[in-house]
Amino acid sequence: MLPPAADSIQQGSIRMTLENAHLWKSFHNIGTEMIITKHGRRMFPHCSVSVSGLQPFAKYIIMVDMIPADTFKYKWKKEQWEWAGKAEPQPPCRSYMHPDSPAPGSHWMKQSLSFLKMKLTNNTLDQHGHIILHSMHRYYPRFHVIQTDSPYLVRWAPFLSFSFPEMTFTAVTAYQNPKITKLKIDHNPFAKAFREGGTHSQGKRCRPSEKTSSGDRKIVCKGPSGLQRTPSSTQSEEADKSHAQTMKQGPHPSWSKEQDASESLHGEPLDLHEYDYSCEEQMVPASVTYQHDRSDLRSVEYTRFGFPSSEADTSYAFAPADQGTRQHGSSHHHHHHPSNTADWSQYPLFSYSCW
DNA sequence: TCTACTATCACATTTGAACTGA
DNA sequence: ATCAGTTCAAATGTGATAGTAG
DSSP: OOOGTTTEEEEEEEEEEEETTHHHHHHHHHHOOEEOOOEEEEEOOOEEEEESSOTTTSSSEEEEEEEEEEEEEEEETTTTTEEEEEOOOOOOOOOOEOOOSSSEEEHHHHHHHHHHTOOEETTTOOOOOEEEETTEEEEEEEEEEEEEOOGGGGGGGGGEEEEEGGGGGEESSSSSHHHHHHHHHHHOOOHHHHHHHHTTTTTGGGGHHHHHHHTOOOOEEEEEEOOOOOOOOOOEEEEEOOOOOOOOOOOGGGOOOOEEEEEEEEOOOOOOOOOOOOOOOOOOOOOOSSSOOOOGGGGOOOOOSOOOOOGGGGOOOOOOOOOHHHSSSSOOOOOOOOEEGSBBBOOOOSSSOOO
């Protein structure tokens, strides 16, 4: 079998691979948390994937949106996450288009794609095009490869969707699990700088460092336990920034060009206990914003949720079903047709125009 | 009282315009 | 005139804290 098995997903001839999978898994084992703020916060780890099998000269748009991982909200009680009721109604659905979009397949396959500049917010009135999430709810990113040369045709173009279970996270306004804080500080240069600077400046910011070391307390995120140390090996990732790009603002705020940061992250896997997300399929209520709506997408996915720890399950895909079966929600037949166009859904990607 | 959220802090990293030289 | 480097000031991003709101 081929090496790229674990962190990549294949649909037809198109393969998507999660770039910084080690890091994602490190977080996932503890229970990933992503800070969301009023003005928008970047993700860490970043969404970074590579794609292969595209037609070199065909144009594609690549987008991300965030899908609720379940129908619940949570609270951090003592040292673990607990169920805290039913999920709030979905905030306006938004998606983030990779700033290189649209680009030919050859471009996308040339290097990994980073969604570094995507920001998450809890502000439902956000005017900046950031992705709106509910705090204390769980989500996972979903990547869309859309074969079109115009953002305005996204809704009608054939597309494929990919997602990785180890990217599931809980949106929070402040970190809950100190293990997560520590992992982030170990790997995120900004966080590290800030923390160390703060400790320097003394006094008021001193306590936290104690807090983290005492943060070695036992954390049980409702799952088989057995928790080990986080490696303090500060194998910080090198953000391999290459060439600065210049283009500023596209027709939409969230379309600003960014430079690609393909990260090579070699954090060794942590021997932490499993994190049990009890996720289940869920329909997203339709809603309209000035951005895209993704609600109809839900009906074309099939899922293998409920992440057991085996390697096989770390890769799975939400594949659009064909026209016939889509209405019924989940279809488990993949037609792995050699010609990739046969695998592409012709169904409109977004049900409403949001521009 | 408890939980969730927010503004603020200080500084390394990133950005990008200005500059230099070929 | 154009390009590739270089420099450097300004902008950005980051977690903890103290405080606010409910």
